[in-house]
Amino acid sequence: MRRYLPFIIVICVALLAVGGGAFLYRAKRSANPTPKISKTETERPGEIVHVLGPADAAVTLEEFGDFQCPPCGKLSEPLNQLQKRYNLRVIYREFPLAIHAHAKEAAYAAEAAARQGRFWQMHDLLYREQAVWSKSSDARALFNAYAGMLQLDLGRFKNDMDGSEVQRQVELDQQRGASIGVKNTPTIFINNEAVPGPESNPEQLPGLVEAALKKAKPSS
């Protein structure tokens, strides 16, 4: 028996490592859904609009968000679910608030990722890791690392983050928000109608989307 004991121990450890790894992998995969396909549309000259979902969707949900705002982070996944469930057209607009130290940089990071076709991946990553980079003294280094994880061209990403184009894009979104009365984040519009306090009551969103769908297609 003693002769076979090392074989038994090694096989048990191998099975445990492979089984444990597979279990952990499945748990992590189910916790992190597959990244979305990034889609950007140009609305005005020089302006990029981040859109998810079909262009001819009956309902458009427009969000003004701040990556460092905790309620925006909490709302991120419910909005993802909503988009999938109702096949919505979701538009994300940058609205970094001055009270958040790293919000503007995070918006720049998302816009710089957009220039390499990875806006929504960076969007999801920034919200998922919000608790980490928000408290960091060197958030910029984290954003660079996220860019690395998304396999972006790091040199280009850094240049874009510091570039005037990306900063102009964030300003354009903010101006648009201010012009239609956005003051806080998250502010959500469903078919151009403002949703009151979405962060305090995200459960109301499916009902509002269904109502908008009925309104858009009264015959069905």
Place this chain on the structure above:
Amino acid sequence: MKSARSTMSRSRAQTIFYTAAALISLLGLAEATYLTVVYLSGETAVCGGSADCFQVLGSGYAKIGPVPVSGLGALAYFGAFTFATFAGFGYPRARQFFTWTVIAMFCMTLWLLFVQAFRLHAFCRYCLFSAALVFLLTGLVVARPVAETQRN
């Protein structure tokens, strides 16, 4: 009689030595497996709000081609564990394999520490923990002949 007692105590010391080496390797295996899973699932490893982990684990040095370095680390730790276990059960060949595996791991650890210190200017806590484990294993390998010589 004296010789038999000496052989027994040497055998016991060897068992303790290789058990310690196997346990250290197990710790390393668990950590490297975790990091491999994190890499494969596309998640970011959290290091208590520090940017360094992301900088290191997200860098080009964290993979060789499509293979994550943590995956190679897991294989190396599993190899060290296997050889330590067999050596503990008295397989003489396994001792040599164990020594060479640890030497290879030590060299790789030195390279990774160099990369963190001088190329990335950031240290990942997981990598430092792994480096500490490899140094412990190396210490055991270095101390082993001394202990055996003293006994002889």
